[in-house]
Amino acid sequence: MRRRSLVLSLLAMMAFASPARAQYRRRSGVWLDAGAGIGRLRVSCRTCSPPASAGGYAIDIAIGGAMSKYVLLGVEGQVWTGSDAHVDEQVRTLSVVAQWYPWPKTGFFVRFGTGLVDGHVAPNDSVAVRTAVKGKGVVMGVSLGWDQPISRHLAITAQAGDQIAALGDITTASGGLSDDTIAYVSRLSIALTLR
Amino acid sequence: MIRRALMLLLLVIPAAPLPMIAQSVTTSTDSTPPPPRRPKPLLAVGEVTGINIVVQRMNWWLRHADWADISLKTWSDNIRLGWEWDVDQFRTNMFGHPWGGGFFFNAGRDNGIGFWGSTPLTFLGSAEWEYFGENERPSLNDLYNTAFGGIIFGEVGHRLSNIVRDNRARGFPRAMRELASIPLDPVGGLNRMIRGEAFRHADDGPLRDHTPLAVDLQGGVRLAVDSGPQHRSSWSGTMLIDIAYGSPFDKPFHEPFDVFHLRFQFSPAQGGINTTRILGRLYGRELTDSAARLRNIFTVAQKFEYLAGPAYHFGGQSVETGFVSNWAATPHAHIQSELYGEWLLLGGIESPGAGVRERDYDFGPGAGLNASASLLVSGATVLSARWRFAYLHSVSGSPADYRISHASIEGLLPIGHALGIGAYAGWYRQLSDYGPGKGLTYSYPELRFYLAWRRGQWRHPLQNPAGNGP
Numbered sequence: 114m115r116r117r118s119l120v121l122s123l124l125a126m127m128a129f130a131s132p133a134r135a136q137y138r139r140r141s142g143v144w145l146d147a148g149a150g151i152g153r154l155r156v157s158c159r160t161c162s163p164p165a166s167a168g169g170y171a172i173d174i175a176i177g178g179a180m181s182k183y184v185l186l187g188v189e190g191q192v193w194t195g196s197d198a199h200v201d202e203q204v205r206t207l208s209v210v211a212q213w214y215p216w217p218k219t220g221f222f223v224r225f226g227t228g229l230v231d232g233h234v235a236p237n238d239s240v241a242v243r244t245a246v247k248g249k250g251v252v253m254g255v256s257l258g259w260d261q262p263i264s265r266h267l268a269i270t271a272q273a274g275d276q277i278a279a280l281g282d283i284t285t286a287s288g289g290l291s292d293d294t295i296a297y298v299s300r301l302s303i304a305l306t307l308r
Numbered sequence: 309m310i311r312r313a314l315m316l317l318l319l320v321i322p323a324a325p326l327p328m329i330a331q332s333v334t335t336s337t338d339s340t341p342p343p344p345r346r347p348k349p350l351l352a353v354g355e356v357t358g359i360n361i362v363v364q365r366m367n368w369w370l371r372h373a374d375w376a377d378i379s380l381k382t383w384s385d386n387i388r389l390g391w392e393w394d395v396d397q398f399r400t401n402m403f404g405h406p407w408g409g410g411f412f413f414n415a416g417r418d419n420g421i422g423f424w425g426s427t428p429l430t431f432l433g434s435a436e437w438e439y440f441g442e443n444e445r446p447s448l449n450d451l452y453n454t455a456f457g458g459i460i461f462g463e464v465g466h467r468l469s470n471i472v473r474d475n476r477a478r479g480f481p482r483a484m485r486e487l488a489s490i491p492l493d494p495v496g497g498l499n500r501m502i503r504g505e506a507f508r509h510a511d512d513g514p515l516r517d518h519t520p521l522a523v524d525l526q527g528g529v530r531l532a533v534d535s536g537p538q539h540r541s542s543w544s545g546t547m548l549i550d551i552a553y554g555s556p557f558d559k560p561f562h563e564p565f566d567v568f569h570l571r572f573q574f575s576p577a578q579g580g581i582n583t584t585r586i587l588g589r590l591y592g593r594e595l596t597d598s599a600a601r602l603r604n605i606f607t608v609a610q611k612f613e614y615l616a617g618p619a620y621h622f623g624g625q626s627v628e629t630g631f632v633s634n635w636a637a638t639p640h641a642h643i644q645s646e647l648y649g650e651w652l653l654l655g656g657i658e659s660p661g662a663g664v665r666e667r668d669y670d671f672g673p674g675a676g677l678n679a680s681a682s683l684l685v686s687g688a689t690v691l692s693a694r695w696r697f698a699y700l701h702s703v704s705g706s707p708a709d710y711r712i713s714h715a716s717i718e719g720l721l722p723i724g725h726a727l728g729i730g731a732y733a734g735w736y737r738q739l740s741d742y743g744p745g746k747g748l749t750y751s752y753p754e755l756r757f758y759l760a761w762r763r764g765q766w767r768h769p770l771q772n773p774a775g776n777g778p
């Protein structure tokens with residue numbers, strides 16, 4: 114329900130966008146965006162079956178500079194928080210991101226990122242009482258998005274994307290081994306972009 | 309497996325374009341690149357997908373490779389089950405995939421897309437292959453290595469192939485140039501044939517890539533020692549190629565990879581490829597006056613590294629940030645140095661106790677430091693020293709942390725204009741930490757004696773092809 118209204122709002126916003134707004138699609142100098150959204154976590158590992166999943170919320174902030182009208186480079190911090198069966202989980206990432214506009218006259222972009230992750234997740238380690246355990250590792254993410262300018266320096270940005278966070282081998286509190294743990298965060302978010 | 313065929317190809321083709329590159333060496337300081345084509349992103353994406361389809365179908369129709377037996381069900385399973393770390397050989401994962409990723413990058417570059425714009429294509433091509441090209445779960449290490457390594461191999465191949473190709477040439481030399489450029493940029497070579505450019509004469513001389521280039525070929529013998537329980541030592545013939553494209557002190561930063569160094573070492577009796585290291589400048593800013601005796605340039609660079617000794621393997625994809633400096637001690641003697649902090653995006657390391665299932669090495673991110681210094685006399689590098697440290701935290705394989713250090717010193721005595729004799733001594737040390745009281749330390753010394761032949765900026769006063777190289 115929440116997702117549907119978010120998508121409808123986005124479509125409405127884009128439909129009513131004036132062509133004059135296109136002149137605001139300039140990409141130079143510094144950019145900053147901050148946003149929030151909903152997300153789903155899925156935790157898998159070689160010894161976990163089936164993968165555990167949980168719903169939650171994500172916030173993110175990114176800052177960087179424009180390399181050209183096609184590409185922005187920056188750093189992005191993102192936190193996903195949620196819970197599954199009263200087990201609180203959190204995935205925090207810090208990534209270097211590149212945002213690519215294949216058709217620079219439009220607001221469509223693809224954002225890629227890679228960096229470090231610190232996760233507190235609850236894998237399904239076949240033990241009756243699930244607990245969250247900590248792991249650190251690497252993360253890679255990709256998202257598709259749309260920038261909709263609302264003034265000369267401000268835009269609303271919608272993004273939908275996935276992060277793959279490799280947290281390694283982690284031993285759970287119950288003594289189980291979560292081998293090659295990988296956490297996936299799927300996210301739908303709205304951000305305010307300043308440039 | 310296609311991977312095995314690719315590896316065989318890899319062992320043969322790197323040397324193919326060398327004579328052409330050496331012939332094309334120029335001392336001009338004009339680094340104007342060829343004119344950009346009109347960007348065709350949709351065609352580039354189509355070519356990336358086309359490469360995957362052709363390679364995939366060839367492996368199933370011609371070789372009946374087990375992994376190539378794909379169907380809608382394998383696609384659905386791959387999407388549903390998600391990513392994992394694979395157990396392929398070290399060389400396949402850490403060298404073969406980065407090299408293959410260069411094909412995707414070149415699909416972008418050859419269709420008029422710039423460096424940054426072409427980078428997503430390596431991710432796209434790799435993700436397509438991982439989800440839809442194999443019936444095995446998509447592999448996260450392949451995505452990292454193909455995507456980031458592909459950027460480096462692709463851009464280096466794109467630039468070197470632009471030097472090898474010459475639209476002004478005719479007849480046999482022209483055919484040789486076109487053929488020699490194919491290993492460097494296979495996608496561009498094929499596109500040129502389809503577009504008819506490979507057969508068309510054109511006077512594009514002023515638009516050719518005239519970036520200063522130095523090629524250094526070394527041939528000799530190599531002694532490698534393993535300090536592990538077996539105390540093995542072995543001698544082997546060895547060949548080394550250094551290519552220095554551009555100079556950080558020649559011109560201000562213009563675009564990514566306007567300066568890069570490539571080092572490739574091959575020893576037939578010691579596992580084949582021993583070293584491949586490519587460092588390309590992503591950004592540079594001079595902090596001093598370009599006429600000053602001491603010059604410092606802030607630099608961000610992307611690095612691909614692959615080290616393989618008889619008893620150790622280490623490699624990865626990195627981004628480095630630091631300073632490149634040149635001190636003109638006297639009019640004839642310069643000292644050049646490089647100091648970089650390194651972010652190891654993803655590395656692979658072999659160690660006793662490492663790995664999982666058939667794999668004998670671990671994957672993980674890390675950090676490092678790189679320092680090097682060279683003495684140049686009358687423009688020729690006569691002495692260089694290097695130290696490199698890296699820390700790697702395993703996220704797949706054994707729960708371990710690794711620290712490696714690699715120190716080396718190299719001296720070369722010029723004989724005449726283009727020849728020299730040299731010696732290299734290196735020391736690779738690795739500490740594997742599997743937990744309290746479970747540490748292992750091994751050292752791997754190496755000696756090399758060689759005859760060197762240099763062409764190009766052999767006597768360029770501000771060139772340091774041996775800098776920051778193992």
